[in-house]
Amino acid sequence: MKRSATKEIWSWISSIFLGLLLAAVVSVFIVQPYQVQGHSMDPTLYDQEHIIVSKLSHTFSRLPGYGDIVIIDSRTGRERTLKDDLLENGVMQLFVKPEEGHALYIKRVIGKPGDTIEIKEGRVYRNGKELKETYIKEPMLADNQTWTVPAKHVFVMGDNRNDSRDSRQIGFIPQDHVLGKKISNISW
Structure with missing residues (x-):
């Protein structure tokens, strides 16, 4: 009798253990829930809103498309490793505290490699054409600026342009720092 109880416990x-391992693999490489922190994507996404993010573009090193809403690692001055991916998934965060000063941002892709992004009189232009941005919160208050997106990078901005820390401040986002693409909202 004692033997069968031990067998059942094991x-x-x-x-x-296998369930946690499978959940970790799925959240690192396939899909992951994410909670929006802050107001930089208002009115498209709100603070504390939950979304589902596809990790497949990150896993297979594919560039996101124009207008895609993506999760990025804001630490653009350092290389990412598999260890970063493992430590950032929801399962591991139950056991390991995130690195100090580490922030994942949610932003919209505005420019891809080779694009010239301009801000003129509060409007955004890509390769000389004004973007039709029906999703932004309010007119942008910004100085005129121009950027050319380098290879293997993207240029991202929040939809709440006057309250967003994005490529205008942190620079171009390396392709491997684009961690996933929003695929759905979660309704509780």
């Missing part, structure tokens, strides 16, 4: 422990 069966439960191995099932829980």
Whole structure:
């Protein structure tokens, strides 16, 4: 009798371990829930809103498309590693505290490699054509500026342009710092 109880306990422990391992693999490489922090994407996404993010573009090193809403690692001055991906998933964050000063941002892709992005009189232009941005919160208050997006990078901005820390401040986002693309909102 004692032997079967021990066997059952080990069966439960191995099932829980395999479940956690599978959840970690799915959240690192396939999909992950994410909670919006802050108001930089108002009115498209609101503070504390929950979304589902596809990690497949990050896993397979594909550039996101124009207008895609993406999660980025704001630490653009350092290389990312597999360790970063493992430590940032929701399962691991139950056990490991995130690195100090580390921020994941949610932004919209405005420019891809080779694009020239201009801000003129509060409007955004890509390669000389004004973007039709029906999603922004309010007219942007900004000085005229121009950027050319380098290879393997993107230029991102928040939809609440007057309250967003984005490529205008942190610079171009390396392709490997684009961690995933929003695919759905979560309704609770």
